[in-house]
Amino acid sequence: MKFLMTNCVMRFYRRIKLTLRKREAFGLITFVCIVLLNILLITGHLRQQSREVYPYGSSHTRKNFIHSGGQFTMTYNQSSLTIKDVPESFKSSAVLKNSSDDVTGRQFEGNQTHNTQSVLVLTSVGRSGSSFLGELLASQGHNLYIYEPVRILKKSDQNEENVRAEILRNFLCNLREDLLGVGKSPSVSIKHPYTYGKTKGDVVLSRIIDYCKMEPLRIIKTIRTRLAWMKPLLDDKYLNLKVIHLVRDPRGSSLSITKVEWTLTTETICSRILEDLEQRREMEQLYPDKYYFLKYEDLCRDPYGRTRDVFRFLKRDTSNEAQRGNASRVGKFHSSVGDFDNNNERYKKNDAGSFNDLPEGVLNYLQSHTHVNILTEKTPWTTVRDTRGIYQKWRQSVTQEQLTDIETHCRGVLHILNHKIFGSVKIARNMSVSLNDENL
CATH class of the missing domain: 3.40.50 (Rossmann fold)
Structure with a gap:
């Protein structure tokens, strides 16, 4: 009798254990599926985000491509990057020296290898x-196209030194927040797929700067x-x-x-x-x-x-x-x-x-x-x-x-x-x- 009771208990224990294992496996499978689904959704979002349509009829996807200035490659979320080899004359420029947003030290996500051309x-x-x-x-x-950046300076300040410093500042992507408020939308002054069709509240200056550097x-x-x-x-x-x-x-x-x-x-x-x-x-x-x-x-x-x-x-x-x-x-x-x-x-x-x-x-x-x-x-x-x-x-x-x-x-x-x-x-x-x- 004791043996039969022990045997029944053991069988009951094994069934419970097997059921728990099945549930654990089911839970694990469910968890893995959820993770994979999220990965697919995030990947699709990044692909969509990385493909921007230019307002004037051209489009691009952030991949390797050849430009007249050299080869440009972009890889997201791999390393931090700073602008290197900036001449000391640029670093000591008054417009950069007095800026709260240091062009030569700003970091952003991404990995770029290209010779930037300024026009x-x-x-x-x-x-x-x-x-x-x-x-x-x-x-x-x-490209990133900046429309009349000098106009945010007072007319009395639009002399040779200040104007040249402002042009340099923008070519080095040290953009001013004031530019976003000129005109009906940010794309009036800063034309890029990221700013096109958006209001000032929809854009972030730091991201525009990142695009400028990319x-x-x-x-x-x-x-x-x-x-x-x-x-x-x-x-x-x-x-x-x-x-x-x-x-x-x-x-x-x-x-x-x-x-x-x-x-x-x-x-x-x-x-x-x-x-x-x-x-x-x-x-x-x-x-x-x-x-x-x-x-x-x-x-x-x-x-x-x-x-x-x-x-x-x-x-x-x-x-x-x-x-x-x-x-x-x-x-x-x-x-x-x-x-x-x-x-x-x-x-x-x-x-x-x-x-x-x-x-x-x-x-x-x-x-x-x-x-x-x-x-x-x-x-x-x-x-x-x-x-x-x-x-x-x-x-x-x-x-x-x-x-x-x-x-x-x-x-x-x-x-x-x-x-x-x-x-x-x-x-x-x-x-x-x-x-x-x-x-x-």
């Missing part, structure tokens, strides 16, 4: 096409910087800076400035344009692979061809510039509007067909921003234009008083640009008269 789109005054050109460059993707290309567009002020930055190899100097006929800029009610006198407009134009020859001699001169009128008449020239300039290697010395490219990329007067057929309908070497995002941008009827333009702030018609639109609206005033103050500028001085609105309105002065 400055500079024009002497507003209403000259610099917003269009800046967006055009940004449309290729893999991207292989940083673009700044400014109308508040004199060309000569950028020479120290062009001399610095670490910054790897290239400048695109955009100039528009002052008659077109002046009338557009009047339309948007900016308080700039004709004399101020012309003096700023002339000051920068007088630096052009020296810049071409000193920095043949870092400085590019571009006329707005040329870009409008031949948007695809000029864009190709710009991208070839950006891809040009600057490592051997010192050995070339003063091998100037003066006039190599500059051509007058008149060069295209008898060569319009190749640019009429299928513009993109012969320019497949341009990035897809750039072609998409050109297609969507340069073929719009003038009558459909609803705001002077848009970058969507009928580019071949817009650059001479001022000739149909300028008054005799305005024409006389601008041509009097801007005679030197017009001469350097090789543009005709019309003298009377009757001649200006005659579109058969070329804008280019064939006598110069």
Whole structure:
């Protein structure tokens, strides 16, 4: 009897033990499934987060890719990174020294190996096409585009030293919180997939800074910087800076400035344009692979061809510039509007067909921003234009008083640009008269 009872107890114990083991196994399996499911969800979220669509038609996924500045690789959550090899002159710069956000010491998650390229789109005054050109460059993707960072400085503080320090600060990704509050949304001043379509409360400055450091290309567009002020930055190899100097006929800029009610006198407009134009020859001699001169009128008449020239300039290697010395490219990329007067057929309908070497995002941008009827333009702030018609639109609206005033103050500028001085609105309105002065 005792044996039978013992045997029953043992069987009961074994069944309970087996049941517990099954439950433990079931619980373990359930736990493992939950963990795997979470891993899959997190991985999918990171993949989605790592793929950002650029507002101008290009997209990218954070993987290995080749850029003109070198190979760029990004791996998340592996190590901390700091900006290294910053010249002592940069570290001691007042704008960095007094900053609470030290550029040279900031750490962020990720692992990057790339040669960052900095591009400055500079024009002497507003209403000259610099917003269009800046967006055009940004449309290729893999970049962070900063729009007019100098404007957060007081006008009284916008001198050579402060402006240069502010440009440097932004190229080194030491961005100011104030930039996020300029305009209706953060993407007005800082254009990147992370900021696009978001409000100020939706973005975090530190993350924008991280993206800035990750991207292989940083673009700044400014109308508040004199060309000569950028020479120290062009001399610095670490910054790897290239400048695109955009100039528009002052008659077109002046009338557009009047339309948007900016308080700039004709004399101020012309003096700023002339000051920068007088630096052009020296810049071409000193920095043949870092400085590019571009006329707005040329870009409008031949948007695809000029864009190709710009991208070839950006891809040009600057490592051997010192050995070339003063091998100037003066006039190599500059051509007058008149060069295209008898060569319009190749640019009429299928513009993109012969320019497949341009990035897809750039072609998409050109297609969507340069073929719009003038009558459909609803705001002077848009970058969507009928580019071949817009650059001479001022000739149909300028008054005799305005024409006389601008041509009097801007005679030197017009001469350097090789543009005709019309003298009377009757001649200006005659579109058969070329804008280019064939006598110069």
